Amino acid sequence: MAILSLRVVVPSCYIYHSKPKIVRNPLFSLRPNQISASMSYEKELAAAKKAASLAACLCQKVQKALLQSDVHSKSDKSPVTVADYGSQALVSFVLERELPSESFSLVAEEDSGDLRKDGAQETLARITKLVNDTLSSAGTYSVSPFSAEDVLAAIDSGKSEGGSHGRHWVLDPIDGTKGFLRGDQYAIALALLDEGKVVLGVLACPNLPLASIGGDDKHSSHSQVGCLFSAKVGAGTYMQSLDGSSPIKVQVSATENPEEASFFESFEAAHSLHDLSSSIAKKLGVKAPPVRIDSQAKYGALSRGDGAIYLRFPHKGYREKIWDHAAGCIVVTEAGGVVTDAAGNPLDFSKGKYLDLNTGIIVTNQKLMPSLLKAVQESLDEKASSL
Numbered sequence: 277m278a279i280l281s282l283r284v285v286v287p288s289c290y291i292y293h294s295k296p297k298i299v300r301n302p303l304f305s306l307r308p309n310q311i312s313a314s315m316s317y318e319k320e321l322a323a324a325k326k327a328a329s330l331a332a333c334l335c336q337k338v339q340k341a342l343l344q345s346d347v348h349s350k351s352d353k354s355p356v357t358v359a360d361y362g363s364q365a366l367v368s369f370v371l372e373r374e375l376p377s378e379s380f381s382l383v384a385e386e387d388s389g390d391l392r393k394d395g396a397q398e399t400l401a402r403i404t405k406l407v408n409d410t411l412s413s414a415g416t417y418s419v420s421p422f423s424a425e426d427v428l429a430a431i432d433s434g435k436s437e438g439g440s441h442g443r444h445w446v447l448d449p450i451d452g453t454k455g456f457l458r459g460d461q462y463a464i465a466l467a468l469l470d471e472g473k474v475v476l477g478v479l480a481c482p483n484l485p486l487a488s489i490g491g492d493d494k495h496s497s498h499s500q501v502g503c504l505f506s507a508k509v510g511a512g513t514y515m516q517s518l519d520g521s522s523p524i525k526v527q528v529s530a531t532e533n534p535e536e537a538s539f540f541e542s543f544e545a546a547h548s549l550h551d552l553s554s555s556i557a558k559k560l561g562v563k564a565p566p567v568r569i570d571s572q573a574k575y576g577a578l579s580r581g582d583g584a585i586y587l588r589f590p591h592k593g594y595r596e597k598i599w600d601h602a603a604g605c606i607v608v609t610e611a612g613g614v615v616t617d618a619a620g621n622p623l624d625f626s627k628g629k630y631l632d633l634n635t636g637i638i639v640t641n642q643k644l645m646p647s648l649l650k651a652v653q654e655s656l657d658e659k660a661s662s663l
């Protein structure tokens with residue numbers, strides 16, 4: 277069995293601390309109508325942070341010793357690993373356990389179909405062991421070990437369709453599976469929808485340096501890695517280290533000058549049109565080359581001002597899923613940023629599993645958004661007229 281070599285050294289399993297250290301910033305003082313919103317969803321946010329942190333432990337364990345046999349191809353040919361399944365089972369278990377009085381609906385990326393097929397028993401046994409080992413090493417729950425059937429059921433509790441009524445959790449158990457396999461960036465992305473609106477979001481990014489990745493030190497081997505971003509409607513965005521530092525409030529870059537702004541885009545060229553992003557950035561006057569990283573770690577990095585712009589233009593025909601953007605979207609907006617489609621409309625998470633989008637997704641701060649939208653429109657018009 278081939279063992280893939282991985283570049284990132286990760287810290288040991290996380291101990292999660294919940295007490296926030298508030299960094300005062302007048303920009304983030306709450307308006308009266310935000311106070312009630314900020315006080316609700318508290319236990320849901322705590323549960324989401326716990327679930328994502330535990331899932332991150334499981335993913336790290338797998339990434340440290342990744343076996344070729346842990347990687348499978350889904351029917352759409354995208355990769356899925358034992359860690360994607362294990363992470364989904366763990367998050368679903370923790371949420372149900374922490375919030376027993378609430379009706380539970382989860383819209384999640386993975387399902388157990390392939391794991392129920394002949395020949396998948398060994399993989400399922402490995403996932404079951406990973407889930408049990410992670411729960412027992414965290415020591416948080418005294419539960420009898422999960423059986424393989426329990427794991428399949430926990431994965432399949434993510435089959436909800438979401439929508440505009442009631443509450444729905446939205447989970448990408450590993451966002452950026454290709455990055456995960458390369459030993460690069462990935463995220464456990466969890467959000468809660470209430471009446472079709474994202475009201476909280478958590479991004480666990482086990483390989484994201486705590487220091488900025490926007491500057492010259494982005495390849496420093498000394499950087500401590502492992503970030504947990506969390507945001508609640510009306511209450512701002514916080515970042516803490518996954519191994520337990522106090523949360524600090526973060527905010528997006530305040531730059532008004534595109535020449536100072538760097539931009540993020542997908543690492544995978546198959547996921548976003550890099551040429552189109554370059555033409556938009558050039559029009560806007562951005563000087564720096566693109567920062568290409570996998571997953572919603574881009575939203576996390578943007579929320580703390582590492583870069584000022586995220587451009588995402590999928591190839592024609594691709595339909596964006598809500599779990600690829602829900603958590604990232606609230607993490608950025610609560611940090612003062614703006615997330616829209618290419619026409620400037622806010623993203624609508626109330627339509628089920630898919631986002632009903634116009635062309636692409638753009639993210640930046642409030643000052644740069646008007647000129648970014650103009651550059652996007654001009655570049656799209658040029659592209660259309662050249663066809």
Ligand SMILES: Nc1ncnc2c1ncn2[C@@H]1O[C@H](COP(=O)(O)OS(=O)(=O)O)[C@@H](OP(=O)(O)O)[C@H]1O
Binds near residue numbers: 571
């Ligand atoms: N063709 C195509 N176009 C656009 N997007 C796609 C495409 N295929 C996949 N995906 C989704 O992209 C998710 C990975 O996020 P990113 O594109 O931000 O990261 S990456 O740099 O490209 O790895 C990735 O999420 P995961 O499947 O959770 O890894 C996919 O949902």
Ligand SMILES: [Mg+2]
Binds near residue numbers: 448450451452599
């Ligand atoms: Mg994803």
Ligand SMILES: [Mg+2]
Binds near residue numbers: 360450452453
């Ligand atoms: Mg995924």
Ligand SMILES: [Mg+2]
Binds near residue numbers: 354355385453
């Ligand atoms: Mg996937």
